Amino acid sequence: MSTISIKCPNCGGELIFDPKSQKYKCEYCGSDFALDEIETEDTKAQDTSDSAQTAESGAGTEAFEQAASDDAEAADQGASAVVYTCPSCGAQIVTDQTTAATFCYYCHNPVLLSEQLTGEFHPDQIIPFEIDRKQAEDHFLDFVQKKKFVPNAFFQKNQIEKLTGIYFPYWVYNAEVDGALSAEGSKIRVWVSGDEEFTETRIFRMEREGRVSLNEITKHALKKSDQVLAEGVLPYDFSKAEPFHMGYLSGFYAEKRDIEYCELQDEVRGEVQKYTRDMLEDTIQGYTGVHVLSDHIRTVDEHWAYTLLPVWTVTYKGANGKIYYYSMNGQNGKTFGELPIDRKKVLSIGILIGAIVFVIMLIVGYLFFT
Incomplete structure (x- = not known):
């Protein structure tokens, strides 16, 4: 590999x-x-194979055969694991099938797994991280410390060290849509003359049509990631997207997609049709009521872009065994996540408030009855 x-x-x-x-x-x-x-030719990223790197590291034929054996075993297990060789120290790196950038467990150098992002899996674009680790830690502490009932362990040093920068895979959808809508609008006027009340209802027929440009509809493309977590950090500023280059991944983790855009087409096209219909309907103003008779929505042009987006994330296992996730947009700092609650803190504060209320009631009662 x-x-x-x-x-x-x-x-x-x-x-x-x-x-x-x-x-x-x-x-x-x-x-x-x-x-x-x-x-340049002298400094370009060095693309090496497992066999060449194993030879250079002095690991010998035995290590290479072991790597091949590990590859075969991974294939026998449904290819749930993939074995690579670190280009810096020659150690074997075992990852799952969607990992595209990681770190060597031995020399801690960043390793980019080139075969994961080539051919059909080569991303169209990437938004580089703009928030570095120090800024991410500051954002994390500021976010967590405002939550009074979060366990202290959640923002201790060893927990902060788990904060990880990851490029997650997404599909970004752009489309040009033609829409047409027919509707009836009613205008009702009520007035009183003498002892009688009169109601006048006028019905108007309306036609609306137009072309709508929908851009940057973003869907996560990784099955093992939590959808709410992955989409909770949206949106991103796609004006800062760059053509994909492996160098942006160096120093971060990265995942490759395992959801194809064809699996998302029905969902996205349904959203596009609803949004277009709503936009056309919103142009109808000044009526007491509107009844849509028919509509016709047609996609004229569409484009899917395979995109890697930056996310800072950390996980925490609560006392109840539940895994809690925190994530932050690596471009603009938007935070999202479900935080654990320390029930002891809740109970302690409840007891304290109860005690304060009890003392106040005693004082009020003493002053009132004496």
């Missing part, structure tokens, strides 16, 4: 994408580079 490692032209260390500067930084010599500065 092929891997990619982006090397520093100055010292050969690993380059990591820095959201704050939007450049690639070397943590060894402190150099930084723009994207076009690392794409």
Whole structure:
């Protein structure tokens, strides 16, 4: 299995994408580079195979055969696991089928799994992280500490260290839609003359038609991720989307899609038809009541873009065994998640409030009856 490692032209260390500067930084010599500065023949990401890297690392034939054996075993198990070789230290990296960027467990260098994002799985675009880890931690602490009943363990140091930057896969849908609508609108006028009340109802026939441009309808494309969690951090500013480049993944985790756009077509087209119908109906104003007689919605042009979007996320296992998720938009900082509740804190505050109320009642009673 092929891997990619982006090397520093100055010292050969690993380059990591820095959201704050939007450049690639070397943590060894402190150099930084723009994207076009690392794409020369000498500094381009090195694409290597497992066998070549195993030989270079000195692991020998035995390690290579073991890797092949692990690959075959993964295939026998329904390909639930995939084995790669770290291009930096030669260690074996075991991931699942949707992982596209990770870290070596031994040397901790970022590893980009190139075969996961090639061919039909090559993303059309990516929105790079704009919020770095320090900013993400500050956002996380600010968000959590405002919640009075969250367990203290949820924002302790070891929990904050679990905060992970991940590129999640999404399908982004754009469409041009023609719509036509026929409706009847009623206008009712009521007046009183003498002792009699009169009602006049006038019926109007209306036709509406037009073309609607719908852009950036975003759907998550990973089965193992929670849909509410994945879509709770939306929206993103797609004007900042860039053509996909593997370098943006360096220093982060990334997942590849396992949901195809054809699986989402019926859902999205239903949403598009409803939205177009609602827009046409909203142009009808000034009537007492409106009754839609018929409508015709037709998609003229549509486009699906496979997109990777940045998310900071952390999980927490509560005392009840339930897994709680927190996520944050890696571009604009929008937060989403279900936080655990410390029942002891709730009980303690309840007892304290009860005690205060009891004391106040005693004082009021004493003053009232004496």
